[in-house]
Amino acid sequence: MKINSPLEAYKFLPGTNCGECGELTCMAFAAHLIDRSKKLTECKPILEDKFKKKFEELTALLAPEIREVEIGVGDRVSKIGGDDVLYRHKLTFFNQTQFAYDVWDTMDEKELVERVNYIQDFKKFYVGSFLNVDMVAVRCTSNDPAKFAAAVKKVVETTDMPIILCSFEPAVLKAGLEVSKDRNPLLYAANRDNWKEIADLALEYDVPVTLFAPDDLELLKSMAKTFAAMGTEKLVLDPGTFPTGKQLRQTFTNFIKLRRAGIEGDRDIAYPIMAVPFTAWMAHDDPVSASYWETVVASIFTIKYGDIMILHSTEPYAILPEIHIRDTMYTDPRKPVSVDPGMYKVGEPTVDSPVLITTNFALTYYTVESDLASSKIDCYLWAIDTDGIGVEAAVAGGQLTASKIKKGIEDSGFDLKKDTTHNTIIIPGLAARLQGDVEDETGANVMVGPADSGRIPGWMDKNWPPQKK
Amino acid sequence: MHMTKKMKLSQLSNMLQDLDVESMEGVTIEGDIELNITGGGGLDPALAYALGHEISHVSLHMANIARMLGFPAEQLLASAFGMAEAGQPRALQASPKIQELLASKFEVAKIENWKSQIQEVTLGATSGDGGSRKSTITIGGENALPYYFDAGMPHRNHVTLDVFDMPISMAKAVKANYEDVINDPAEWAKKAVRDFNADMVTIHLISTDPLIKDTPAKEAAKVVEDVLQAVDVPIVIGGSGNPEKDPEVLAKAAEVAEGERVLLASASLNLDYERIAKAAVDYGHVVLSWTQLEINAQKELNRKLMKQCNVPRESIVVDPTTAALGYGLDYAYSNMERIRLAGLMGDDELTFPMSSGTTNAWGAREAWMVSSPLSQDSDWGPREYRGPIWEIITGLTLSLAGNDLFMMMHPTSVQVLKEVTQTLYGAIESEEIDISNWIGAEV
Incomplete structure (x- = not known):
């Protein structure tokens, strides 16, 4: 965005401190505009006619450096681009990389439908919700407009996911557009040879379009400028994804250069970037090697500035790391990641099973939980509400205390005396100094576990069950 | 824009007759857009931006009308810049035919404030330097983020394979590779170098943990000697992670490895780091400075190692902690990236090469569980x-944050991580692939 202090945004706000946005003052709201945690449209007064000009001006000033482009419609619309920084810790990355998996028009129809269904149904539970993949890319391998249209039609009938139409042949893309124009598909792609015809299609159907200039940033920029001059900024840039060797290194350089120039204010190329890890399949014959390498290339360009990508392997060992590395990069670093406080059962605990305490810092919780689960230790595990702070810091900062532990257990309706035979709590080694307090507060026996949950299994062998006093 | 009502066509065509981009600066347009630009200084930059925005819209709109009136607006548009509206792009009204691509130059500057070089650290010592390694490894020395075009990267990434002084529980996929050597650390180390292309090996003295076998430091040191005998690559010596026992174990190991310039893993704030640092200084080794995902703690420990313990700068490698993909890698990544950027920008408490316990990836259930424990998945x-891809992606991610040395476990992971990091580094030649028609590729 063009401004970076709340004061600069404040000048455009009504300044009435009306509170409709949920903030006490316009200045507080302005701060949220700058860190992009609130949208200008949440200010109701500025939407009134008399502020129209200020609204429009401020909207322009707040617009992200990299343009946002929408693909698809309705609930399944995919937004890409929109970034303002080169490093996630400087703010956060917006609009996570969209993953499109391919189908092709020479595929058997039944196989195509199965593949599309597999793509749209893929899900993996993670930190309280499901990770999914996003789109279907239809490749024209027949070079036959009618065949391509039939495949696109089948995809449209099978899924609401956004679609990418892939061909360098204008007649083929037009046939695909005819059966998918209501779905705002992404065109792939305009290149040095076909750009005029593709521009006509993009404008006629008013759909986003990819510009493809393999290892030629000058040409890419020329095309982007030309398309903008002709009337569309719904552009996605593909500088080419070369899968191996020095060409891959050059691809990496191109991505860095493109995004750096965009963030630094070269509006002509400030568009979302596409990677095509699919090309890994042109370098490897063996499907496992190809899947591995595709996942590696996809990860590089999820980390370094790819906003959308086309992939081929739908093996779980490819998709799982892909969706996790994307979550890694796009998790908002400004928000501490926490789990819901409360009791969690690991395995199938009984009245004889241990009771352990940890914090609701997601990283701590999931580490402890997986350490216990992987050692097959059936137990009760409490995530105490420490505002998402880890054990050591929470003890030091007073977010993890004896009374918090007591409250956490009671709030779950758990009675140590009735629901266990041992009336014992195991606290983390890093919270050892709370031992006496927790004993006093809860009346339970308190044992101090190891400092690292990786050592719980060995600790359990020695210390569990506790000796009767 | 609703500017037509109050304007007559004759007025418009009069205006359009002498319209060109330069003269827009003095144009006054009335209607429900009122622009009265006088130029000169004193303009609020924000206002100037907004006005510029407005002007570009007006010019576009007018050019559009001009086209209807037969004015050759394409030329004007071709020479115009800044027509693009900030924010959510949309298909603009105008769609002039352009016959040739607009000329354009792509330029991007190198980063100016990366002025400091990351410290170079050499691991291992040859007979010429009082050791018995066949060759040494140097890491660090960067002047830019890894693989960036801003500056050359002097040294490639390196991998050290884990060896344990007793059988430990491992993921099945990992264990399968080491079953024949699991009771013999020296053979294990040999296999890692000979068969799995390890640049280094790490001997983890985990049996010294009082909660495991409580092996005495002296006995553990013998294993270190065995490993040094068995392989001629530089080595890392790891303790058990027990803060009470590790300083003693590492000090003894440092003594028997005198002159070999091993990496002692590790000094941390929660143990007697002075003793470990002293052993490194006395016997000519390198210290791994380990903190847990906290940049300020990393600064503090590095400062203490340098100022309080007199460890030379060229004898420090940092381990800011590796969390597995899906289990905090976001923290580990940004922590490393921040450390590296701060180092490049001159924070001399952070200008050190980095090491990652990439093996931690195997702690992720996705790496080792037979199937998802959740039926909905x-x-x-x-x-x-x-499993291997989990370790690869964990390492690859941190390589992009600036990590130099990887402690790893699975041979396939080592192979692929080396392939990709050395590709980005520029050391891998391969046949050029023509991707211009990738869409039609048969796969």
């Missing part, structure tokens, strides 16, 4: 393929 597929 899609099928996770065979774990034999999931």
Whole structure:
């Protein structure tokens, strides 16, 4: 965005401190505009006619450096681009990389439908919700407009996911557009040879379009400028994804250069970037090697500035790391990641099973939980509400205390005396100094576990069950 | 824009007759857009921006009308810049035909404030330097983020394979590679170098943990000697992670490895780091400075190692902690990236090469579990393929944050991580591939 202090945004706000946005003052709201945690449209007064000009001006000033482009419609619309920084810790990355998996028009129809269904149904539970993949890319391998249209039609009938139409042949893309124009598909792609015809299609159907200039940033920029001059900024840039060797290194350089120039204010190329890890399949014959390498290339360009990508392997060992590395990069670093406080059962605990305490810092919780689960230790595990702070810091900062532990257990309706035979709590080694307090507060026996949950299994062998006093 | 009502066509065509981009600066347009630009200084930059925005819209709109009136607006548009509206792009009204691509130059500057070089650290010592290694390894020395075009990267990434002084529980996919050597650390180390292309090996003295076998430091040191005998690559010596016992174990190991310039893993704030640092200084080794995902703690420990313990700068490597993909890698990544950027920008408490315990990736259930414990999940597929890729992506991610040395476990992971990091580094030649028609590729 063009401004970076709340004061600069404040000048455009009504300044009435009306509170409709949920903030006490316009200045507080302005701060949220700058860190992009609130949208200008949440200010109701500025939407009134008399502020129209200020609204429009401020909207322009707040617009992200990299343009946002929408693909698809309705609930399944995919937004890409929109970034303002080169490093996630400087703010956060917006609009996570969209993953499109391919189908092709020479595929058997039944196989195509199965593949599309597999793509749209893929899900993996993670930190309280499901990770999914996003789109279907239809490749024209027949070079036959009618065949391509039939495949696109089948995809449209099978899924609401956004679609990418892939061909360098204008007649083929037009046939695909005819059966998918209501779905705002992404065109792939305009290149040095076909750009005029593709521009006509993009404008006629008013759909986003990819510009493809393999290892030629000058040409890419020329095309982007030309398309903008002709009337569309719904552009996605593909500088080419070369899968191996020095060409891959050059691809990496191109991505860095493109995004750096965009963030630094070269509006002509400030568009979302596409990677095509699919090309890994042109370098490897063996499907496992190809899947591995595709996942590696996809990860590089999820980390370094790819906003959308086309992939081929739908093996779980490819998709799982892909969706996790994307979550890694796009998790908002400004928000501490926490789990819901409360009791969690690991395995199938009984009245004889241990009771352990940890914090609701997601990283701590999931580490402890997986350490216990992987050692097959059936137990009760409490995530105490420490505002998402880890054990050591929470003890030091007073977010993890004896009374918090007591409250956490009671709030779950758990009675140590009735629901266990041992009336014992195991606290983390890093919270050892709370031992006496927790004993006093809860009346339970308190044992101090190891400092690292990786050592719980060995600790359990020695210390569990506790000796009767 | 609703500017037509109050304007007559004759007025418009009069205006359009002498319209060109330069003269827009003095144009006054009335209607429900009122622009009265006088130029000169004193303009609020924000206002100037907004006005510029407005002007570009007006010019576009007018050019559009001009086209209807037969004015050759294409030329004007071709020479115009800044027509693009900030924010959510949309298909603009105008769609002039352009016959040739607009000329354009792509330029991007190198980063100016990366002025400091990351410290170079050499591991291992040859006979010429009082050791018995066949060759040494140097890491660090960067002047830019890894693989960036801003500056050359002097040294490639390196991998050290884990060896343990007793059998430990491992993921099945990992264990399969070491079953024949699991009771013999020296043979294990040999296999890692000979068969799995390890640049280094790490001997983890985990049996010294009082909660495991409580092996005395002196006995553990013998294992270190065995490993030094068995392989001629530089080595890392790891303790058990027990803060009470590790300083003693590492000090003794440092003594028997005198002159070999091993990496002692590790000094941390929660143990007697002075003793470990002293052993490194006395016997000519390198210290691994380990903190847990906290940049300020990393600064503090590095400062203490340098100022309080007199460890030379060229004898410090940092381990800011590696969390597995899906289990805090976001923290580990940004922590490392921040450390590296701060180092490049001159924070001399952070200008050190970095090491990652990439093996931690195997703690992720996705790496080792037979199948998802959750019935709602899609099928996770065979774990034999999931585990290595989990380790690869964890390492690859940190390589992009600036990590130099990787402590790893699975041979396939080592192979692929080396392939990709050395590709980005520029050391891998391969046949050029023509991707211009990738869409039609048969796969």
